[in-house]
Amino acid sequence: MGYLGGFLVTFRQHGRKNRVTTQYSGGRLFKRKKRSASAMDVKVEKPERLHGRHVLNRYEDGMEKCIGCELCAAVCPAKCIHVRGADNDPDNPTSPGERFGWIYEINYLRCIHCDLCVEACPTEAITETKLFEFSFTNRKDAIYTKNELLVGDDGKPRHMPWEDWRPGEDQHTSAWMRATASAGDASFVGVVSWAGERGYGVRAAEATQAEADSSADASITSDGTTSSSAQTKSSVTH
């Protein structure tokens, strides 16, 4: 049909079956049928690796994963992350190692959710949930501080009052991380040397790695730091 074939294409789109838009919540239909907002609001299934709001993860023993290395701030194309590191107090360390993230702020007015920071992080400290419906009403709320980003003691992200969390959005926040692990192998399943989820379950280690773990004198001291007398590198037990 050439030039005129396009008219048929658009003509054929009429009809209820072809519609992509779903009913919105609210409005007259909602009032008439008197249902709850979430029942009317059918949300599209979110893909597993959706980029949403970030969280700062912790290990199972409660230590923060963030070591304040500023790599996320360096790679951020929108320059929305501000990080400052500080020395770990030897008696009360915040993260395993010398350094922890003392100031950690993300400015969500600038964040473009590219998640380059998630790729750059060497310790899987920063990952993202699937929450994208967080609309704040003032600038201060938009700048998330470390307290707001850190996962709670249950391993789940903190819910701010203006955020609209749906079930399932705070699960598996680092699912995407595995695909872009520093090994560069999307199918890599195994122990990433700093990994160890808090509360989400841990993937099984590769056979050889587990053997290495069990044969080495692996243990974490109670405060998470490497003891000077240990001759082997500590690794996380699962």
Added chain:
Amino acid sequence: MTDTAAPKTTVSLTVDGRSVEATPGDLLITACERSGSFVPHFCYHPRMSPVGMCRQCIVEVEGPRGKSLVVSCMTPVADGQVVSTTSEPAKRAQEGVLELLLANHPLDCPVCDKGGECPLQDQAFSHGPGESRYVEEKRHYEKPIPISDLVFLDRERCILCDRCTRFAGEVAGDPLISFTSRGNNTQVMTFPDEPFSSYFSGNTVQICPVGALTSSAYRFKARPWDLEQVESTCTTCSVGCRTVVQSSRDELVRYQGVDVESVNWGWLCDRGRFNFESVNSRNRVHSPLMRKDGTLVETTWSTALDAAGRILRTVLNDKGPDAVSIIGGARGTNEDAFAWAQLADSLGVTARDAQLGDGLPAEVFALPQATIAEACASPTVILLAPDLKEELPVLYLRLRDAAEKRTTRIIEVSPRATGLSRYAWKSVRHDPGDQPRVVSELLSDRDVVDQLSRGNVTVVMGRGNLAESPEFTLLATGAVLAAVPTARVLPVVRRGNVRGAVTAGMTPQRPDADTNAILSSIAAGKVECLVLVGADPLSDVPDADLVRRAFASVKHVIAVDTFVTESVRHAEVVLPASAYGEKVGTTTNCEGRVSDVAQKITTAGTARPDWMIAAELALELGVDLGISSYPELRDTMTSSIAAFAPAADAKAVRGEGVLMAQSAPIRITATPRSAAPRLTHQFRLHVSRVMYDRAVATNESPSLAPLAREAAVHMNSGDAQRLGVRDGASVRLSSNGSAVVLPLAIDDAVARGVVSVPFNQHGSDIRQLIRHDVAVTDVVVEVI
């Protein structure tokens, strides 16, 4: 191969196909880099001797015996070498070395301060193998351990390049760190019970190619990609080391040294390196202060300027310009001092001084001058100066280097041994006040005469003893100049920009108007208004009694300063000044080199540069100095003061800076004479500065403040035995009607019959014993 003709002055070799000319004795690595081929290296440093520790700079050289791999930092150039830095064997060697270096190197890059500016990272990326085959366990050490108050050592990261140990030994003369153990367990370590408390420890942090050495002041503050930087000149002492001032988020975080051939060779002393913290201090004066009911209260600029103007106007109208004096200007830039000098000139104020009675008379700048480079190249250097290691540390490094290289012989004349005594050819102890006689004696010594005839003679002269009149050093210098007419002088007056301030006009414009005279006039009631421009007489003037009396009787004090110091506390109006790094300008170092000081951060609160304050105050008093912008000020200064004319070109004052124009030199005509000899039961007092004291910039820097020690009396062990005192016992020193109690420290560096007390330390103030009108201070030491 033997050549009986004159040795060739250049050799030519081929590097990567390009032909290069080199001087015999040059290292292959410098020739390669000059030709444009980068050779990866870690242990090689242009200012230190090569050791070939890291083996990274391996290149392939084809000589008469065929091709071989050599370390280019240990191989001298030779005629006809064919060098390849990128051939297969060279590449494999370089990759291999990197792989081995990375074998035990921990995966610390995210937490390591050096990440982002790390030669190991960069060279592993550019010359490394790309993948490590090392899967075994790496070696572990406790990390990091503090090896001094300022430096941390992480032995896991150390690649054993020997730079820090070489620096400590070769350059600084403080071999406090070295390699211990051997084989795989080799590590850098300090000696037991001896921390790495060198005055130059910060340099090892800068030259360490990995993050093994980190400084506590900068640790984790920022990453290299956060930093913005600008080149500037340090103004902590008058050496004027060239630095790079780095800031992150508008806050100073670090200084690094810049290699400048004529001044500091890339080294900085720890005090100059770490006192950036004082600029960020919370105690900075952010807004003008005025005295209300006995305390200083914050106010606005208009109110403060109005008050200051009123004070000055009243005093000038009622009592005339001689009732106003200005002390200060040596802590700012040349332009600051010039603006204040202009203001003083327009008001008719002739009593002004940039030195606080703790330096040398301004005439020394008119003697025949030598530069630092000339001093270090002179075959003879006569030291009539304080301990350079404490007061002008990088100058000490330069002179030490000259002495170690045997190009210079140092003749030291001082009441106590100094850091350079070890390297001096002749080190003579004497009583304070006896310097002219001792120098005259030396000048008639046959060996010395021989030595002096070998070439140039430089006299490095400074205020060696604050408890003695500076005339003795002047007379001693005069003696040398009389004996060796071609001798030249390097005046090492300590405060950062004394020379610049004096040249700009902040110097007494009539006889008897220096700081001591000003303070005497104030105490006598003749001067009613004192303006302090970055000066703290209560802390710095040696004659403490005079200052106290002056401050007790002065009617008005107007202070322009960055902190509320002892003297500023007495002020009626305090105008906040911009600190180093917050203003642009130029500074002059001890040899008369004018170099630029750059601004990197916005000034604290509403503080202003000194020159702006002078201009505003002038307007308040109805005088137009003609200064409305910095470029205008600079132009006026360089055109009205002949000495600053070479600095008119903005480009000239960058980098190496430019030497001031010299006027015709004067001569010292007075005959040398010494002070009266001391009574045997008395000791002669020697007071001089040490590196860490209660100076404002040191005190307000949290990393440096704890390093200032308690004051103590240093006495020779023989004298101590005679008196029957033990080390640490309290003794009372009394003189001129005052007494001070201090602990005793036995120190054989001090000459017999001399007690040496460091200046401006915590504890009792030795200055109570000093009188400015007394030539030398004799004290009686009593055991308590």
Added chain:
Amino acid sequence: MIALDPMLEGDVLWTPLLIVVLKVLVVFVVGLVATMLMVWFERKVIAGMQNRIGPNKAGPFGLLQTLADGIKLFFKEDLLPRRSDKFVFALAPFLSLVPAFLAFAIIPLGGDYRDGNDGVVTWFGVETRVQLADPHIGVLFALAISSIAVYGIMLAGWSSGSKYPLLGSVRASAQMVSYEAALGLSLASVILISGTLSTSGIVAAQSTLTDWHVVATGIVPFIIFLIAATAELNRPPFDLVEAEQELVGGFNTEYSSIRFALFFLAEFMNTVTMSALIVTLFFGGPQPISYGGITLDIPLIPNGLEGTIWLLGKVLVFLYVYVWFRATLPRLRYDQLMDLGWKVLIPGSLAWFMLLAAQRLARNEGWNVFTTTAAAVVVLGACYALLQGAFAISNKTREREGAQF
């Protein structure tokens, strides 16, 4: 005689006057409501073609959406740029809107065309036509009014005092003026066949299906008129003037609030008017479909209203066609647009008009129609060849001079 409306012969007092006033009101209201519904119609249809719902919140099925938008626009800030010519800036939207309404005046909106009636109805005892005005020069009036609409856009852009509007308006005026020629020439074919310029006469001439001018003039004038009308209206695919990607907002960049609403409304009003005009000129207007003596009848509707229903249906079809164009066709680039207008439509419509005129002449003079047509075709073919030759030469000249296309 003022017009062909029988009501206006003789005394025009009281009842006829009131009827005229009533007609004015009706036309005005119908115009506004039609515009409002047209906007809704377009948004819904386009949404359907784009797999969306379209407005469905304001009013049942989103019918009141346009009203809501209008109210919103009413409350927006009314900006007057500093560099603008204030008077002309304020005048321009009205210069665009008013012609749209005016053109609606001559459209026959209904009438009784059954049983040999020629559309005259009787209201309140007065015989009249179901259109506001019926001058002898009806179609010419419409053309003239649409020319004035060009002023609206031209002045809007010029008076904004900024470069994008100026560019947009210059382009727009050039576009509209060029396509007016094609419009007029295709119209000439219609007039040739119908013999009269008045709209009621044109409608009356299209009593049977084969009399419909779309058939009687050959289909070519209709196509040319449709395309030219789309360009006149600045509708896609000829909506370069308002192309956001290229000209920010075109001539209405600096307009906001009510002024912008007026432009917006003017565009849709024009669409409705132009559709009605096309229906009138080519599809018989309010005439029912009748062929071979059989006339389709809409049951339960009195004869007088039937014409309106027929008109409505036909206009709806064309409104749909316009929306269809918008959803389907990509925008024409400006040079393509001008080429189409000057190099295809004008020569085409002129040629067709010449052909029809030759045929008419042949019929009148008694010549053989076929031979005349063939001769005409040959002559026109030669003209076409000459034209192509001219184009080729001009292209070569342009290439030589370094033009980019």
